[in-house]
Amino acid sequence: MTVELLPDLVLCVLLLVVAWSALFASTRRDAMALFVAFGMIVALVWARLGAPDLALAEAAIGAGLTGVLLLRAARKLPVSSARRFDYRRHLGALTFIVVAVSGFAVSIILPSPADITANNIDSPVAAAMSDSGVSHQVTAVLLNFRAWDTFLELLVLLFAITGLRQLFPIEKESLEPARTWQLLVSWTRTLVPLLLLVGGYLLWRGSSGPGGAFQAGALLAAGCVMLRITGMLPPLHWSSFAVRGSVCAGTLLFLCTAVLTHSLGAGWLDYPEAHAGTLILMIETLATLSIAIILTLLVAGERKDLCS
Amino acid sequence: MNDALLSLVTPLVAALIVLTGPAMTPRRASVVVLLGSAFSLAAALLALQTVTASGATQTLNLGGWEDGLAIRLRLSPLSALLLAFTALIHLLAGLYARFSRFASGDDFWVLSAFLHTALAALWLSADLFNLYITLELIGLAAVAMVALSGPKAYQAAADYLLLSLAASMIYLLGVVFLYSEYHTLDVMQLASVSADSARTRLALALITAGLMLKGALWPLHLWLPAAHAGAPAAVSALLSAVVVKGPLFILWLVWTEVAPADLAREVGPMVATAGMIALVAGGWAAMRSPYIKVLVAYSTVAQLGYALMALGLLMSWQIPQMHIALWLFVIAHGLAKASLFMAAGEMQGTLGTRRLTGLRGATQTVPIAMFAFAVAGGSLIGLPPSGGFLAKWVLLEPILSQPQNWPWAFGILLGTLVSAAYIFRVVVLAFDRATINPPDTRPHLMGHWLALLPALIVWGMALLGEQLIGLLAGGGV
Structure with missing residues (x-):
């Protein structure tokens, strides 16, 4: 101990x-x-x-x-x-927890033979790092080795926002805006520029260290949400092309990359080695934009934002 | 592989055009998405032709990385067939939604194109984690489409969402255990290394439970009737025809490839028994349902029993006929069910009632929709020469050849009787012309004919029977 x-x-x-x-x-x-x-x-x-x-x-x-x-x-x-x-309503969740915990406990107590031989399981990742265009392993996996997964994850966000739009069919009196609490407003004024800075840094940092599109997008979204609920940001109207365009931007660029690498290059999402780093940064930048806008709409979106 | 990728990308491009395009009215959106479905169908048929001509399954390592690092896509005759089937169903449902008088909601178009993309990605994937994401995508799109019905469907949509997420968690936990045992997520690599161990068993049990919940396979089907009956008719058609088949595909993939053969042999009879109970229990519930669409939804639970039974027997006997029977059932049921839901939606809207008793005299008031219902129902019962008959014939052949297998044949017989009972219950009511329930509006014939179209295609399947069997006879994948 x-x-x-x-x-x-x-x-x-x-x-x-x-x-x-x-x-x-x-x-x-x-x-x-x-x-x-x-x-x-x-x-x-x-x-x-x-x-x-x-x-x-x-x-x-x-x-x-x-x-x-x-x-x-x-x-x-x-x-x-x-x-x-009421325990009866949570029987399913309880069973799940018991199975998961006992499964992991057994894994720790009795490691399988594969665990012992394949001690260094990320070795294929480490071996391929030099060709990936970035130096951080997580980013290389997310944006290069398993880029298809990340592309589909972006689609998850897109599906979610389209789904959310279905929940505002009737014109209803929206909630009265949060009382403009002076402390909140001044905090927001201080925090939002900082969030913008940190978000941009995380995005840039992603290629060489922890960070990347999802984290940066979430931070930017946090800033937008604060602005939106204090009323400093006007409603993001779905009908405006800028909003819909930025919601789809990350997916569109990713899709174009996939189709172009397939038809002109070596294969589906097979980045040309010399430009892999640049491409990844571009995709991450637009993905950050899309993620930020979608998360803002998902969290703070009202009828004004989504259905007008 | 090029054509298959094209078939995957076209609906997504259509959806993105609809989302970002300027002045996109629902009418324009419908044209874009229908064109996308048609292109996707053509590309899928080309892919099917290439893959059957070459006779070999093609794989593609995405990004050009080596096995184990890359996600692999795989195009087999089966996945090409499913691509074409999905595109066809989307095209038929889209045509119906476009021309029927009963609205499906403005965002139907973009959501159905999204759903199409997610399904295509699922059929092509050969990576357990990638499959998980496609499952999530399908679940989200399906829930959003149920919510298209408006506030009255929110409860069903919310239940569907929560159960779908729970099922995903259970599936993912199973995948985590498999990964911690074998350090790979690739189905083909797992197939070569998997062995019978306690952790593998636990992982497979979790994956199976999650997928059965997602796919509404008995006994985890209770969410299905509310969700499928609450959605607009075109959406119900998509949900029953293709969405529940996604988890079934993964279940089949896991048990025929990833699981060790001995374990599959051991579990097979249990799966087949669940299928047999589904046949009877689902059919019984359908027979007692007072609402038209709930009847059709319960019939999905029952019909999935055939597929589950074919899967169970495939696992325990490992003979190719069961593989053929399983996928023929999936396709025949998809087409027939699309027709049933569209016909039910048309009759319900025209007659102004959701109750089954409102169908009295429907042969006179809405003859074409009722005809579509009866014809599609005939395929569900398995009347020759429909697609349902073809599938059932392939399923019964190996069962009847061995006397010790006759109990299974008895189950199928019972299932057939129950399906005949609930279909004829509707038909008998429809012929009751003495006490007609007068229609609210004049029938809108275009919608009725479009509801009939999938039913005619499923009866036409018999003409292609030999080709379909030959295509699936290639064996596993």
Whole structure:
């Protein structure tokens, strides 16, 4: 037992305690606040596990944007009375947890022969890094080796926003805008330029270190959401070409790259080696734009934004 | 492979044009998407021709990376056939949605093109994680399309979304266990290294449970009737005809390739039994349903039982006839069900009722739609010479040749009787011309004829029977 394990132990205990209290909180508001705290602790855990990419994504999307989404959704719900936890409604989730935990526990206790022989499982990735056009392994996997997955993930966002548009069929009185709370406004004024800077940095940094389109897009979206809910940003009208164009931009560039590499180059998404780095940066830039706009619409979108 | 990729890209291009194009009215959107479907169908047919002429399955390592690093796409005669089938169903449903009087919602076009893309990506993929993403895409598009019906369908759409996400999580957990055991996600690599171990069994169980929930296979089918019955008719047609077949495809891929053969042999009878129960239980529920579309939706649960049974017997006997039977069922059911849902939608709209009893005298008031319903129903029952008959014949042949297999034949017989019962229940009501339920509006004939079209195609399948069997006879993939 070394001293270095102490922070990890604290994190583990904290994670369980916060998860438990989020599940069993007496009011909805407490549960949501605890959920955001839970997201932040998960981000810390990822950072401790040496996965800063995941930590950034978790902090930005899991804690930040999801938290805003929950709070906004709660405003539309009736005030909840104290609820009792009913185990029967959660049997499926409980079974899932038991199976998952026992499966992982068995994996740790009894490593399969393959684990021992293939100790260094990312060796094919490491071997191919020099041809990938970037120097960070996660980016190389996401944007080059398994670029098709990332392309389809961008489509997931596009599908989600098109789906969300179906939920505003009737003209309804939208919520009264949040009271312009002066502290929030000044905080937003300070934070948004910083978010823009950090988002741009993460995007640029992605080719050589942790970062990249999803993290940068999520941060930019966080800035846009703050501007949108304080009323400093006018509604993003779906009918405007700029909005629809930026929603589709990442997908369009990715698709064009795929089709052009296929018809003129070596094959589907087979980047020419000399230009791989530039291409990846271009795709990431437009993808960041698309992700930022789509996440903003998903979190802060109202009828004004999506159906006019 | 070129043609297959073209077939995948065209609907996506159509969707992006609809999303970004200036002044895109629903009418223009419909033209773009229908053209996309037609091109996609042509490309898929070309791909089918190339792959059957060369006789070999083609693979493509995306990005040109070596096996294990790249995602592999695979074009086999089966995937080419499914590409063509998906494009055909989208074309038929699109034509119906375009010309029918009953609106499907403005965003039907972009969503159906999205769904088409996701399905095409699924048929071509040979990578378990990539398949997971395609499943997510299909689920999202399908949920959004259920919500096209407006607020009354939100409950069904929300349930569908939550169950679909839960199913994805379960599937993904299984994939994680497989990856931690074998360090690869590629189906062909997994096929060569997989062995019978506790972790593999757990992984396969999780993957199977997730896919059965996604594909509404008995006993995890309870979300299906509400979602499929709540959607607009053209959407229901797409959901029942192609969407539930996606998870079935992955299930087939996992159990015939990834799973060790001995394990598959062991599990096969259980899967086949689930299929047999689905046949009877789904048929029974359809027979007792008071609503037209719910009846048709439960009939999907029952008909998927045939496919599940063919899959189970394929796993336990490992004979190519079952492979042929499975995919013939999928195609015949898809076409017939598209027709049934469109006809049900037309009758429901024209007669102004969702209740089955409202169909009294439908042979007189909405004769063409009713004819479409009966003809498509005939294929579900398996009357010769329809596609349903062809599939059932291929399925029954190896079962009847061995006396110890006769219990399975009994199950199929029971299933056939139940499907005949629920189809004839509708037909009998429709011939009750003594107490006619008068239509609200004059029937809109174009929609009725378009509802009949898939049913005619499924009866025409018999003409292509030999080619289809020959195409699928190539074996596994």
